[in-house]
Amino acid sequence: MDYDAQLRLQAFLDGELPEAETSEVANWVARDREAAAQLEELRNTGKALAGLEAGIQLPESREFFWSKVRREIQRLEMLAPKSAPTSRFAQWRRFLVPASALALVFVAGILLIQPVGQIGRTPAGDIETALSDAGAFTYRDYTAGTTLVWLSYPADNEIAESDEMGTVE
Amino acid sequence: MAAFEELVARHRDKIYARAYSMMRNEEEAIDLSQEAWVKGWQRLRQFQGESSFGTWMTRIVINLCLDQLRKQKRQRTESIEAMDEESGGVERQMPVITVNPTAGLERGELRQRIDRALGQLSYEHRTVLVLHEFEEMEYKEIAKTMDCSIGTVMSRLFYARRKLAVLLADLKKQDSV
Numbered sequence: 001m002d003y004d005a006q007l008r009l010q011a012f013l014d015g016e017l018p019e020a021e022t023s024e025v026a027n028w029v030a031r032d033r034e035a036a037a038q039l040e041e042l043r044n045t046g047k048a049l050a051g052l053e054a055g056i057q058l059p060e061s062r063e064f065f066w067s068k069v070r071r072e073i074q075r076l077e078m079l080a081p082k083s084a085p086t087s088r089f090a091q092w093r094r095f096l097v098p099a100s101a102l103a104l105v106f107v108a109g110i111l112l113i114q115p116v117g118q119i120g121r122t123p124a125g126d127i128e129t130a131l132s133d134a135g136a137f138t139y140r141d142y143t144a145g146t147t148l149v150w151l152s153y154p155a156d157n158e159i160a161e162s163d164e165m166g167t168v169e
Numbered sequence: 170m171a172a173f174e175e176l177v178a179r180h181r182d183k184i185y186a187r188a189y190s191m192m193r194n195e196e197e198a199i200d201l202s203q204e205a206w207v208k209g210w211q212r213l214r215q216f217q218g219e220s221s222f223g224t225w226m227t228r229i230v231i232n233l234c235l236d237q238l239r240k241q242k243r244q245r246t247e248s249i250e251a252m253d254e255e256s257g258g259v260e261r262q263m264p265v266i267t268v269n270p271t272a273g274l275e276r277g278e279l280r281q282r283i284d285r286a287l288g289q290l291s292y293e294h295r296t297v298l299v300l301h302e303f304e305e306m307e308y309k310e311i312a313k314t315m316d317c318s319i320g321t322v323m324s325r326l327f328y329a330r331r332k333l334a335v336l337l338a339d340l341k342k343q344d345s346v
Contacts, residue, residue, distance in 0.1 A: 014308070
C-alpha cells in the first residue's frame, strides 16, 4: 500500500474525506484485507488513548494551587497601576509646564499693569478719582505746565455741573 | 475573584492533564497550567461564551505549551534521527500491528505504557495526536494551531499513530518476556 493510500485510509477513519470518496474507501476496505488491518491498527491507537487524560490529576492541593495563581494575579495587578500613574503624571506634566508658564506670564502682566492703574492714586490721579469715570484720560505737558483732561460720554453728563472740558493748572 | 477560584477548582485537573499530555513533564505542566489560569483571568473579558469555559481555557494552555515546546526545540540541536522522524522514518514501512497491544490490560498498566510511548514521540507528533485525539480538532484546525499545512498534519498524525502502535507492541513484548 502506498503512502497516499495510507493517508487516505486515515482520513476515512477521521471523517475527513469528502462524501464522494467515503463510500469508495469503504468498498476498498471491505475487499482489501491489508487496508482493513491498517485501518484497525489506526483505530486501536485511538481506543488506547481514549480516556487517558481523565485519570490525570493536578498533584497539588486546591488551596495551594489557587494561592499561587492568586498571588501571581495580584502581583501583576500591582505592577499594572504602578506604571499607569507614571505615564499619567508624565501627561499631566506635559500640560502643567506650559500652563504654569502661561500663568506666570499672566501674573507678571497683572503686576506690571497694576502700577499704571495706581497712577490714579498719584496727585495727578486725584482728578480721575474726583471724576470717578474710566472714560476720562489725562494729558500732562510739564514743560508747558498744562494738564488736559478728556471726558467722554456719559461722563460728560456727570461733569456738566462743574465744567465741560477743563484746563487745570 | 471568588467565582474565578471556583472555576479554577472545577477545571484545574483538565487543564493540567492537557499540559501534561503535551509536555510529559510534571513540573512544566504545573507551571504552564498556572500560567494559563493567570492568562485566563487577564483575558476574562475576551471570553465570549462561543465555546465552553473549559474549552476556552484548554486552548490557552495548549498555546502556552506550544510556545514552550518551540522554545525548547530551538534550544536543542536537530539530530538526524529527528529529521528522519519528521519525514516518517522506518515505521511507515513496518508491518501492520494486527493484534491490539493494549487488549486485556488494566487501566493503570495501560496508562503507564501509553505514557512511556507518548514520551518517545517528538513534540510535533505528540501534539498532533493530542490535538486530534483529546481536543478533537479537525486537520484544518490543527494546521492553523501548529502553523503548518494540512498535508503535514496528516503525515504527522499517521506517523504518530503508527509509532505509538509499534511502541505499545514492543512494550507488550518486553513485558511478556
